[in-house]
Amino acid sequence: MCGIVGIMKVDDKPVLLDELQWMTHAIAHRGPDDDGYYVNNGTGLGMRRLSIIDLKTGRQPISNEDGTIWAVFNGEIYNYKELRIRLESAGHQFATATDTETIVHLYEERGQECVHDLRGMFAFAIWDERKQELLIARDRLGIKPLYFAESDRRLVFASELKAILQLPDVDCRIDWNSLNHLFTFLSTPDTESILKGIHKLKPGHLLLAARGGKARIQQYWDVQFEPDTTLTEPDCKKRLLELLDDSVRSHLVSDVPVGAFLSGGIDSSAVVARMAQWTSGRVRTFSIGFVEDDFNELRYARMIAQRFDTEHHELILSPDAVDVLEDLTWYLDEPFGDSSAIPTFMVSKLASEHVKVVLSGDGGDELFAGYDKYAVEGRERGYECLPRAARQLIGAVGRTLPEGLSGKRFLHHMSLKGNDRYLDASTLFRREEKRELFRNEVLEMLAECDPYQPKRDCLDRKNGHWLSPLQYLDLKSYLPLDILTKVDRMSMAHSLEVRVPLLDHRLVEFAATIPPELVFHGTTRKYIFKRSMEGVLPREVIDRQKQGFAVPLGKWFRGGLESIVREVLLCKTARQRGLFRPEYIEHLLKLHALGRDLDMHLWTLLSFEMWCRMFLDRTAHEKTARKSLSQQQVNRSVSQCA
Numbered sequence: 076m077c078g079i080v081g082i083m084k085v086d087d088k089p090v091l092l093d094e095l096q097w098m099t100h101a102i103a104h105r106g107p108d109d110d111g112y113y114v115n116n117g118t119g120l121g122m123r124r125l126s127i128i129d130l131k132t133g134r135q136p137i138s139n140e141d142g143t144i145w146a147v148f149n150g151e152i153y154n155y156k157e158l159r160i161r162l163e164s165a166g167h168q169f170a171t172a173t174d175t176e177t178i179v180h181l182y183e184e185r186g187q188e189c190v191h192d193l194r195g196m197f198a199f200a201i202w203d204e205r206k207q208e209l210l211i212a213r214d215r216l217g218i219k220p221l222y223f224a225e226s227d228r229r230l231v232f233a234s235e236l237k238a239i240l241q242l243p244d245v246d247c248r249i250d251w252n253s254l255n256h257l258f259t260f261l262s263t264p265d266t267e268s269i270l271k272g273i274h275k276l277k278p279g280h281l282l283l284a285a286r287g288g289k290a291r292i293q294q295y296w297d298v299q300f301e302p303d304t305t306l307t308e309p310d311c312k313k314r315l316l317e318l319l320d321d322s323v324r325s326h327l328v329s330d331v332p333v334g335a336f337l338s339g340g341i342d343s344s345a346v347v348a349r350m351a352q353w354t355s356g357r358v359r360t361f362s363i364g365f366v367e368d369d370f371n372e373l374r375y376a377r378m379i380a381q382r383f384d385t386e387h388h389e390l391i392l393s394p395d396a397v398d399v400l401e402d403l404t405w406y407l408d409e410p411f412g413d414s415s416a417i418p419t420f421m422v423s424k425l426a427s428e429h430v431k432v433v434l435s436g437d438g439g440d441e442l443f444a445g446y447d448k449y450a451v452e453g454r455e456r457g458y459e460c461l462p463r464a465a466r467q468l469i470g471a472v473g474r475t476l477p478e479g480l481s482g483k484r485f486l487h488h489m490s491l492k493g494n495d496r497y498l499d500a501s502t503l504f505r506r507e508e509k510r511e512l513f514r515n516e517v518l519e520m521l522a523e524c525d526p527y528q529p530k531r532d533c534l535d536r537k538n539g540h541w542l543s544p545l546q547y548l549d550l551k552s553y554l555p556l557d558i559l560t561k562v563d564r565m566s567m568a569h570s571l572e573v574r575v576p577l578l579d580h581r582l583v584e585f586a587a588t589i590p591p592e593l594v595f596h597g598t599t600r601k602y603i604f605k606r607s608m609e610g611v612l613p614r615e616v617i618d619r620q621k622q623g624f625a626v627p628l629g630k631w632f633r634g635g636l637e638s639i640v641r642e643v644l645l646c647k648t649a650r651q652r653g654l655f656r657p658e659y660i661e662h663l664l665k666l667h668a669l670g671r672d673l674d675m676h677l678w679t680l681l682s683f684e685m686w687c688r689m690f691l692d693r694t695a696h697e698k699t700a701r702k703s704l705s706q707q708q709v710n711r712s713v714s715q716c717a
Contacts, residue, residue: 077135078105078123078234078567079147081200083209085228085287090119097241099123102234104406105149105567111135113145117286118202118209122147125570127329127432137175139183140168143204146182148175149234150197150219151574153325158192175199182210187281190295194325194580198276200232207286215296216438216578217278217555220563223290224273230284232276235564236268236408240690246272247691251517252524258504258512259526261412261679262556269409269686278555296580298550300543303588311589312607315582319607322579323349326434334359334430336422336573337385339375341601341608341616342436342445346576348611350434351383360385361426361433363418365392367627375616382613390425392418394631397639400685406568410686412503412679413557414626419565427569437558438577441549442586443601444542444594445621452497453595456541458489466490478511478662494534497545498527501553503675511659540591550583628674632667640664640677648692649684 080098082090095112099121103110106123113120113136122135138145152158155174158181163169167180174195181189182201187210196218200211211232213221223232224239233239240247250271253263263269265277276282279296323346327333335347337360350358360380364373373389380387403416426433440446461469466489473486488499499505504512513521533548559575566573576582589603596602605617632640643649644660660680667673 077125077147077149078102078238079149079198079200080121080233080238081147081202081209081211081231082119083202083230083284083286084117085230087117087286090114090117092119094242095119095121098233098238101238101241104570105234107570109134111147113138113147113202115204120145120147120200120202122149125431125572127151127331127572135175137171137173137179139179144179144182145202145204146175146179146199148178148197148199150195150199150214151326151328151572152177152193152195152197153328153579154192154194156328187212187283187293187295190281196574196578198234209284210281211276212281212295213276213278215279215298215580216550216559216575216583218559218563218575218578220560221276222268222273223276223282225284225290226272230290232282236270236273237405237690239273240270246270248272251520252526255509255521255524256526257410257412257683258509258679259502260552260556261503261675262560263409264526264529265552265556278551298547298580298583298587300547300587302540302543302590304590306588306590306593308593308603308606311593311603314585315604315607318579318582318585319345319576320349320352322576322582323434324353325579326574326576327353329432331431332359332429333432333434333574334361334426335385336360336426336433336435337362337376337379337387338436339372339377339379339616340436340619340621341605341612342439342577344375344379344436344612344616345439345604345608346434346436347379347383347385348608349576351385358383358385359426359429360387361422361429362387362389363392363422363425364389365627367630370625370627375619378613379616388425388429390421392421392626394634394636397631397636400681401689402568403565404682404685404689407561407564407682407686410679410683411561412675412682413561414628414675414678416561416565417626419561420568423566423569423571423573426566427571431570432572432574433566434574434576435562436577437562437575438554438583439601439604440621441546441554442577442583443604444546444591445601446549447621448497448500449542449545449595450598450600451500452541452545455489455496459492466492494531495527497534498530503679511662512655514653514656517654542591542595546587628678629667629672632674632677637664637668640681643684644677644680648688652684652687655680 084090092114099110103123106125108126109124111122111134120136136145136147152174155177158177162180169176178199181192190212197214198219198221202209220234222236222239231239239245248271250267250269253267253269256264267274280292280294282290282292284290335350335358337343337347347358347360362373362376364371403420469486470490473483476483491499530548533551534544536544562573593603608617645657650657663673663676
């Protein structure tokens with residue numbers, strides 16, 4: 076596991092080692108064990124290493140035999156040993172025992188097609204000196220991040236946005252489309268960052284850039300939710316267990332101890348159960364709880380820990396957990412509206428005190444339709460028969476109700492139809508609320524973008540059953556933009572590697588063929604997965620009601636934290652940004668104090684303002700300092716550094 080960076084100059088002018096070092100220093104938490112650099116003419120690669128496999132000889136960048144192919148890599152390739160045997164039989168000579176070197180030689184054999192042979196989580200870059208071409212790629216599901224920025228002078232890339240911001244001449248301007256997406260869906264979109272001109276490489280995509288040419292982005296993988304009607308329930312149970320066992324076993328490959336996050340839900344419990352089968356010693360498990368009973372799942376986590384005799388560790392969170400807000404802002408890298416980043420940060424800290432690697436149960440809700448919103452949509456589809464005039468009347472009645480009345484949002488919701496109604500349920504600030512939140516000049520810029528359209532495009536995929544497009548949308552959007560982003564940033568903040576066996580692409584591809592009637596059976600979500608776990612997990616865990624990894628922010632914000640929220644959102648610095656209407660923020664705070672559930676709205680505003688302070692205000696000062704470095708220091712010549 077690493078953090079990677081790179082620069083390719085269009086005009087073949089030298090890349091400065093200083094620049095690469097500035098970039099890697101910003102992401103040193105991703106790899107505290109080592110760093111390494113390759114600089115040659117107009118190309119430079121850098122990395123920070125967290126040593127997991129081949130602790131002694133696994134330094135990066137890594138090259139082929141004659142030094143014409145160089146690679147930096149973040150992630151794990153779980154089938155690298157099998158690939159190595161194949162490559163050695165083809166005559167390739169290995170200098171290390173790392174999975175990184177496997178990618179190098181596989182590229183020699185297959186070029187950009189090498190991605191199809193890789194089983195794992197990855198973001199990597201390969202510089203081909205012979206072709207003068209850069210290849211960067213991201214894993215199929217988006218487990219590992221990758222940002223890039225292209226100008227007429229260079230292409231830069233990095234594991235995190237903050238690394239790119241270390242370059243003095245990178246412009247820091249807010250991307251209005253991303254801002255709109257953030258305040259609609261809690262995160263920035265899949266192709267853009269919060270800053271204009273700095274992009275994300277989408278999951279399942281690769282980027283090719285030849286010297287002097289414009290970068291080309293290609294998709295190399297997608298999943299199709301196409302039910303196989305020949306599959307029976309016994310067939311599905313048998314195959315799911317086989318694939319889960321195989322995935323968990325492969326994800327345990329490591330030269331350092333491996334533990335597991337354990338929430339007490341069925342997904343993490345299933346992973347722990349299979350780990351116990353394939354681990355010689357006791358599995359180490361880590362859980363987070365809360366004083367508030369409504370949010371506390373520790374009873375179920377303890378039940379699993381006892382059943383599988385794990386070495387169990389847990390931590391109880393209280394409102395002072397928000398004291399880490401500034402740390403969260405730095406490590407999250409972008410403003411982020413999901414407050415479950417707090418417990419994820421804390422459980423990662425707990426785990427990092429005992430292990431370097433953990434397995435998690437992320438992905439199960441997308442694959443097996445575990446979210447409450449699927450059940451809600453199943454019910455609300457019955458309202459499709461309402462005449463258009465009736466829906467218009469419902470909407471009109473809703474608009475007459477005063478702001479803050481709970482029924483107002485519900486009536487608006489029920490006045491919508493189809494995909495628009497489904498997306499409305501996941502909306503943070505609706506269009507009319509944004510008109511109250513943002514100043515007029517900001518609204519004009521937001522009006523040029525529609526955050527809903529890419530999601531409508533996903534939902535418009537017709538394949539016979541209403542559930543399949545919803546799962547596809549979450550696998551392409553909510554999973555990589557929220558869940559996996561949160562887990563990657565919060566774990567790497569503590570130099571902890573998180574692996575997600577439920578997102579092994581072979582398991583994902585099979586799950587997409589399971590008939591929806593076996594996924595969502597009657598009123599039972601995750602039906603086939605639950606049936607597969609019978610006899611493996613306690614009945615109380617299998618049949619328990621889903622409880623999201625949520626934080627009691629509403630209660631905390633009405634208690635001792637209210638003054639902190641008010642101070643941050645309404646201080647002079649925040650007002651001078653000129654983005655939001657202070658009177659509307661006052662209104663939100665008042666409604667929340669009266670009992671309206673607006674914790675996610677306030678958290679997103681809080682996250683954005685803290686991000687502005689750290690990355691817009693502070694970075695501006697740092698860039699000025701770096702630009703003032705003496706020309707003699709900045710322009711020193713470096714040909715290559717191992």
